[in-house]
Amino acid sequence: MADTPPSQGALALVESITKLGEGLKNGERGARESLLGACSKLIAELSHPSETMLHLLWAQPAHLSVIRMGVEIKLFQAMQDIDAVGETTAEIASRTDPKTDPVLVGRMLRHLAAMNTVNETAPDTFAPTATSKSFAEPVYQDTILYIIDNFQPAHQKMPSFFQTHGFTTPNSQTDGPFQHAFNCKGYHYFEYFQKFDQEMGRRFGSMMDAWSKGRPRWFEPEFYPVKEQLIAGAECDGVFLVDVGGGVGHDVEGLREAFGSALPGKLVLQDRPEVVEHAQIGEGAEKMAHDFLTEQPVKGARAYYFHSIIQDWSDDVNTQILKAIVPAMKKGYSKVLVNDFVVPNQGAAWPQTALDWELMASLGARHRTVTEHTKLYEGAGLRITGIWRHPHSLDSLIELELA
Known part of the structure; x- marks a missing residue:
């Protein structure tokens, strides 16, 4: 993209990020969360609309697809114990299950590295991150499977649901986008788990466990006395x-x-x-x-x-x-x-x-x-x-x- 002068909004965000960075160093409460928000806004401010579009509609869907494949071949388990120096694609591929073509594994790892899910430490050499290590844990694996395999159909069927329901906010718990996607009108979301797909329900429970990780608990002194x-x-x-x-x-x-x-x-x-x-x-x-x-x-x-x-x-x-x-x-x-x-x-x-x-x-x-x-x-x-x-x-x- 051609260079253009930064907007006043972008410059203000750069200044804010500098101050928040100092706050993070000094252990100020809320600095980490505010810094994440400011960095996200700066990326949006600096990106050309076409860059934003390609990231949302090209890079992110491919990222989810590769992560889903990573679960399928146990890629994240294969990388879990690699040190910061990294290992070659062939070495990593040798531990996948089922054994997967190193060329295919390499293509997956390059996109995961581009999206900061793994580290690329040298040509054809990759190391895990905190994120990729967490993706090897059962609750995260279940979460990935639930979101991509079990819940994505509800998102994909949104347009047809609203076309048939007059584009009004759903107010029924047994006739919503989920029921439309899974052809189960009349059944509550949780009832569907019990009657039709207990594995989906189990994955949902694991996702809720993953959701709670790293979050402050309500009974902590700084939350509720x-x-x-x-x-x-x-x-x-x-x-x-x-x-x-x-x-x-x-x-x-x-x-x-x-x-x-x-x-x-x-x-x-x-x-x-x-x-x-x-x-x-x-x-x-x-x-x-x-x-x-x-x-x-x-x-x-x-x-x-x-x-x-x-x-x-x-x-x-x-x-x-x-x-x-x-x-x-x-x-x-x-x-x-x-x-x-x-x-x-x-x-x-x-x-x-x-x-x-x-x-x-x-x-x-x-x-x-x-x-x-x-x-x-x-x-x-x-x-x-x-x-x-x-x-x-x-x-x-x-x-x-x-x-």
Whole structure:
């Protein structure tokens, strides 16, 4: 592309990146996240529209295709233990499974290097990165297979779905882009896993594990003050926290490990019977099969916790979920904790906007702003008493009490 003078916006971003770089060196909170955002904006500002188009529609699809092939031939496992000097394509290809043509492996590795997924250390010589090493882990492999094989059809069928549904926002959880793509109208996304494709459901669960890696947990001191807000004033002989729809217990176990004997009361993990039976939880916690659309059986708990539950359902269903909790709560004592995204009115980050689109495609659901969250909870007889967010996280912890 012909050289053109940089825009004022680009120059401002360069200056901002310089300052943020100093902040990163000095360990300033949020500097890493702000630097990533500023660098992304600078790339967009400096790129010609044709460069942007080719990167999005040419380089990235090829990148996904090569990553998918990498899973197929166990390329990332073959590279996992290579040192920083690297190995030749032939050496790497000799460890693929099934054995793959070194010429083909070389073509894959060159594009992975061009996209910064592996390092090219010399001619025809490659070394792993932190990213490629993670891609050898089972949860990342499952995530790649789920996104590319199992969920991409929902994206590809978006145009035909909206053509037949009048280009209106989906509001049904059994007649959305996913049901259109998989010809399963009338079946909920999670019901489809159970009835038709349990392997897809297993991969989805692994993807959620991968999603949580490296993210601050809600009970960390810089996120939500558990000691001040929950432990202080809690009754010692009751239930401290109920994790409603808590899957196999990641949050329950994390909370138990973080606070141990300081927790004044037991923890209860609730989910569908076929889910909680696979949970591995320690002393002081118990499993309970429960449908969160029905009345909450645990009365007077200090807290009822929902992690990525509200975002998955429509307002009508969420109202039913929350109203099933309200009768169990003790006025002035019990709290509802919602660990979810709160979308800003301006300047939403790409994880928020991307997941919002995915929620629409899979569940006919969406993320909510503060105003939308407030309206939903007030309609169920609750009020927001605080919203907390970790400086290194995009999700929030919303605390609710009886209105």
